[in-house]
Amino acid sequence: MTVSPRRLRWPAVLVATLVMSGCLHSAPAAVTGAEAPRDLGAEDVVSAVRADPALTALLPADIRRSGVLTVGSAVGTPPIAFHPQDGGAPRGVDIDVADAAARKLGLVVEREQVSGASLLTGLAAGRFALGTANFSVTEERKKVLDFTVYLTDGTGIVIRDDSDLTEVTGLDQLCGRTIGTGVGTTFENDLRSREHRCTDVGGQAYRISTYSDAAAHFLALREGHVDVLVSSASVLRYAAAQQPGLRFAGQLDRRDVGLATKKGSGLAEPLRAAIDQLIADGTYQRILAKWHLEEAGIEKSAVNPAAG
Template structure:
């Protein structure tokens, strides 16, 4: 999928759909990452780490991240080997603050629960949303809002999609079986109950298909993961965001560093996150990946999560 996504920009430009840019013109995908934000260690904070915690590699913070996904959260650098992105950069900040070396382990996203439970890594930092069901097995230290975004073509007359009535009568592209699928269908039900026109919800299971659908006019808007389509908008010049919705709608939920239940790491990781929030390095990290709108004001340990539907 990543290869298709990177090739897509050129295809859209050739079709006369916006201006395309190389990914490295917008995001630094080099393995060296010269712009990565680093912080000084805090020995007092490091002293709070549980003495009986068995690190995968002593002296290192071993973190799993899904590197086969789409930028900007986690992907492979231009050397096709080094893991880079916003989530790896959060891992660097936390490791720095705790005086630990960082050991990034690329994994398939679906494999993280078993790998974490079996002790293959100390934590997962890979866009894992807090849910009540996951909290039964894991602890969370939150570091980003879970946002989904509405995106339209650059010359669309649509300027704002932020609440149910805004999508009435529109053709909306999303991915089936996802959080955004649940939200848009709930909005549709609300609109129909209120006597508004129903939305036509169409399903596209990968990014290139959704982008081509909006290019051809088969859909009016894409509703999907905010970070991925923000990246596509910046890279292609073809789409832009006209609204966001929290993944926990009608409540809120956040994305968290995930650790084994009762391992003792979560409270210290939360404190480390709040330290980098306070010193400004956290926001600078999100800004370099164009994710500042997803910033949290305060990291929390095990806040209310998405309920099971």
């Protein structure tokens, strides 16, 4: 079978746009598999959701006929998506929101754990109807995917309880300090692009230490090798709630996070309507409370909002 160059190029553009921009779980895990208690996130806040026939009628015909929502999910980082210690089905806010929206639409979820280029090309090729990976909505990503907003996230700061820092509202407060972050992440890139700002005003530059291992990331903070951690606000807020001796100290920006669907598939709007109903009936709020993410919540969903 001959595949046209046009069909080959489009997934490649998708991968370059999204993988290189570090959208897929760019933060190290707050709780590693060895540390996660077996019952972490086991509370069921989804199974009571009932289908709304009016919403089911909004679905693309092929999905409505099949009654199945195929989902590709990046799994690894609490509270976004992770495997419990016993190796069971994945849990997390991404999992709960996608499952609840599917139930509201009258669909059964068939989920596959994927990562990186496999998730993105799977969406492009129609292997998955929906992708979850804590996707921040950006103008570049909107060129190749549709996004239905269900959460906000951003750059978060976590410190030790004994730190002299209080609320951190800007990187200028971190001049002269050592910052820990994930290697190769968007957070590392942002920190390196801005590290000149301290010396531009005559201050001492901050130092950046990067970690690829999740446990080492937090151990470095607890043992004083770094003064602060910079990573996903949702991940760090959850970590501070789970790990003694840590304190969430602030969020430097706020970005919309969306469920990803193939551009023009017709699924984004039904998902938006489903999420709005979950907000109205209180299911959404129960999901956020379960994952300590109340401050990351939205009042109303949207499809492809303008990105800052």
